[in-house]
Amino acid sequence: MDNQEQKHKRRIRYKGTHPKTYKEKYKELQPEKYADTVEKVIQKGSTPAGMHRSICVKEILEFLQITPGQTGLDATLGYGGHTLEMLKCLNSKGHLFALDVDPVELPRTRERLERLGYGSEILTIKQMNFSNIDQVALESGPLNFVLADLGVSSMQIDNPDRGFSFKIEGPLDLRLNPEKGISASERLKTISQEELEGMLLENADEPNAEAIARAIISEIKKGKDISTTTQLQQIIKDALKFLPEKNKNDEIKKACQRCFQALRIDVNSEFEVLYEFLEKLPATLAEGGRVAILSFHSGEDRLVKKSFQRFFREGIYSEIAPNVIRPSAEECNTNGRARSAKLRWAIKA
């Protein structure tokens, strides 16, 4: 036997048929190249990694009634799904402005839309908070249509580096713009127990806000950093040990979801910027201008509803949605993330 044959050959580790980490999901992350894989994932009712499936597209387009030559704003570009549909309605005439605060996803979406032929002659993308809509209007002139699809995109949730999901290990960041402000981990270092309890109640209606806030602050007081998503998940889990065994795991999962949501709303000042946007909105709209807002949280929906009703009473909006519009059962079945969506609209007098 020669030496070659005697050498122990290390068995190649079997990795399984399904990618385990976000970065291994390379096929889904190149949706243009792997259309079949993407289609299969969508068929199963999931969202392919690195993509976002736009919600209520039909309902939004039906309401906005976009015609070629108009000027509009997509206040929340995200993956660019709604933007693309709105651009198609413009049919190369008019102009669309699109905003997003996210410096990570924005360049990817810009490139994707450029590859589809939508350059600066028809589309202006800005990394900007929609609370600055008045600044956009200075450049765009009166807007014929505006869309805001609030919250986070699937790309942001699925990317472990962003810390949006308690299910994936990553830094406890939760900022839509990681280059600005402080991370959720930093925020927890300075917050008082009372303030944290208030945040969990106000931003997420967390029924066990007191127990969770106490457990988090007790860890911080011991000098421990809560710097990762799974560390926070574990603290919540331990804090809720007292829950009855029946449904315990489900309840803990829901509590984690609510706590992460509450922290995300806080570190991004989501209610404050939405309020500012809603206040400035009427002055940016043309006569007969239409606005549609899609929200995923009862607190956000309440702000939208109140603002629309107030400006309607004052005669600034001529018409507002009489009721909230929900995605169809079919859309909810094929896209779980649509289930909590609420759509409202208004028309400028």
Ligand SMILES: C[S@@+](CC[C@H](N)C(=O)[O-])C[C@H]1O[C@@H](n2cnc3c(N)ncnc32)[C@H](O)[C@@H]1O
């Ligand atoms: C639900 S996603 C939008 C998805 C998009 N409509 C689509 O079809 O792909 C929400 C996006 O809004 C952005 N966003 C959230 N708050 C914002 C704000 N105050 N100003 C600008 N962008 C914001 C997020 O970074 C995220 O990319």
